[in-house]
Amino acid sequence: MDGRLQPATVCIEAGIITELHFLKLGEAEDTGNNILMPGIIDAHVHINEPGRTEWEGFDTGTQSAAAGGITTLADMPLNATPVTTSENAFRQKMEASKNNLHVNVGFYGGLVPGNIHELEGLIRAGVLGIKCFLTHSGIDDFPNVTEADLELAMPVLARNNTVLLAHCELDAPQPDSLSGDPTRYSAYLASRPKQWENEAVALLIKLCRKHKCAVHIVHVSSAESLVQIAAAKEEGLPITAETCAHYIYFNAEDIPDASCIYKCAPPIREKENNRLLKQALLNGVLDFIATDHSPAPPAIKEIESGNLQKAWGGIAGLQFLLPASWTAMKDLSSLDKFIPLLTEHPAKFIGAGMKKGRIAVEYDADLVVWNPDQYWRSVKENILFRHKISPYIGKDFFGAVQQTIVNGITVYQNNSIIQKNAGQWLLHR
Numbered sequence: 201m202d203g204r205l206q207p208a209t210v211c212i213e214a215g216i217i218t219e220l221h222f223l224k225l226g227e228a229e230d231t232g233n234n235i236l237m238p239g240i241i242d243a244h245v246h247i248n249e250p251g252r253t254e255w256e257g258f259d260t261g262t263q264s265a266a267a268g269g270i271t272t273l274a275d276m277p278l279n280a281t282p283v284t285t286s287e288n289a290f291r292q293k294m295e296a297s298k299n300n301l302h303v304n305v306g307f308y309g310g311l312v313p314g315n316i317h318e319l320e321g322l323i324r325a326g327v328l329g330i331k332c333f334l335t336h337s338g339i340d341d342f343p344n345v346t347e348a349d350l351e352l353a354m355p356v357l358a359r360n361n362t363v364l365l366a367h368c369e370l371d372a373p374q375p376d377s378l379s380g381d382p383t384r385y386s387a388y389l390a391s392r393p394k395q396w397e398n399e400a401v402a403l404l405i406k407l408c409r410k411h412k413c414a415v416h417i418v419h420v421s422s423a424e425s426l427v428q429i430a431a432a433k434e435e436g437l438p439i440t441a442e443t444c445a446h447y448i449y450f451n452a453e454d455i456p457d458a459s460c461i462y463k464c465a466p467p468i469r470e471k472e473n474n475r476l477l478k479q480a481l482l483n484g485v486l487d488f489i490a491t492d493h494s495p496a497p498p499a500i501k502e503i504e505s506g507n508l509q510k511a512w513g514g515i516a517g518l519q520f521l522l523p524a525s526w527t528a529m530k531d532l533s534s535l536d537k538f539i540p541l542l543t544e545h546p547a548k549f550i551g552a553g554m555k556k557g558r559i560a561v562e563y564d565a566d567l568v569v570w571n572p573d574q575y576w577r578s579v580k581e582n583i584l585f586r587h588k589i590s591p592y593i594g595k596d597f598f599g600a601v602q603q604t605i606v607n608g609i610t611v612y613q614n615n616s617i618i619q620k621n622a623g624q625w626l627l628h629r
């Protein structure tokens with residue numbers, strides 16, 4: 201409360217926090233030495249339903265989120281079919297999520313070449329922002345935009361006070377490092393250099409300044425891009441940026457070859473680079489941590505072949521946002537500084553800062569109880585997302601979720617989902 205950890209009793213009525221008392225009330229449920237904090241908000245998730253539900257669906261995805269202490273997630277406009285680039289497609293996605301909202305879910309719309317006329321319809325329908333790619337997205341029905349497309353779209357978004365989320369990699373011709381041995385991680389890392397990210401970020405900052413359109417850089421992995429993000433913020437531009445748990449929990453030096461579970465774009469980089477990302481989270485250059493949960497079935501992930509060139513780029517990690525981030529940050533950060541990176545900051549980003557992300561009267565009763573000192577090893581059997589394929593399996597963590605409360609209802613407790621459908625749509629108004 202008030203940005204500090206302290207003993208308190210939280211009273212909840214009809215899904216809303218109604219009273220706070222800084223002492224224990226007689227009949228209150230006692231969380232012992234565990235921490236009660238605002239529910240986690242994962243602002244970057246790929247659920248893939250409708251159309252690619254065999255990759256991940258709302259049912260499995262939102263149960264996994266609850267098990268990870270996440271009470272609200274924001275779903276990306278790809279890789280469902282249809283992609284969310286029209287109001288009609290958005291309605292189909294909402295329909296597909298009905299009766300499978302085990303946590304709260306919001307949605308982003310997509311910007312692709314030729315759909316500018318759809319943007320205002322998507323915004324009116326309640327999307328939390330508009331996402332685009334500056335390089336191939338991985339699926340052909342969500343093509344990347346060019347600078348010319350952005351010149352047309354950004355004034356529309358600025359006029360509607362809607363944030364543009366951008367996957368920042370601008371590919372330039374370079375030697376094909378994967379042509380020799382496509383199972384070498386170092387070759388994959390070299391195939392997507394920091395330069396690609398740095399140049400894309402520079403382009404977005406330039407356009408942000410020109411159009412006064414809010415820009416959010418998703419999954420920053422190149423620490424070299426931090427200087428220009430810091431300068432843009434200093435200048436007062438409406439720019440925000442996230443990194444992901446896998447960029448700070450893992451390091452390239454430790455990634456085995458032929459292990460496609462680690463493949464994502466941009467790639468997981470070197471330890472020294474990642475140390476700078478962690479620092480940037482603490483000094484405000486990076487605003488929050490998300491998962492970019494982007495699962496795929498085993499064949500598409502090339503589990504057998506280990507071919508990093510052919511494998512789907514995306515890491516499944518929805519359930520691990522809290523423990524992976526805390527394990528990565530605990531030696532550098534107090535809980536007081538760490539908790540807002542998963543709660544208050546992403547809540548503000550998705551436009552829910554007035555009712556989510558804090559424990560305060562009149563805020564939604566989205567809460568998580570967890571033990572930051574508990575040390576544990578993850579096992580496949582406890583994973584609730586669809587395909588039990590993840591670099592986080594078999595790894596060690598600090599921080600275990602005990603209980604997840606969504607809109608005042610306990611959804612997850614004692615390693616089990618105990619109540620379904622407690623979530624709601626989160627639409628931007």
Ligand SMILES: [Zn+2]
Nearest residue numbers: 246276492494
């Ligand atoms: Zn993504």
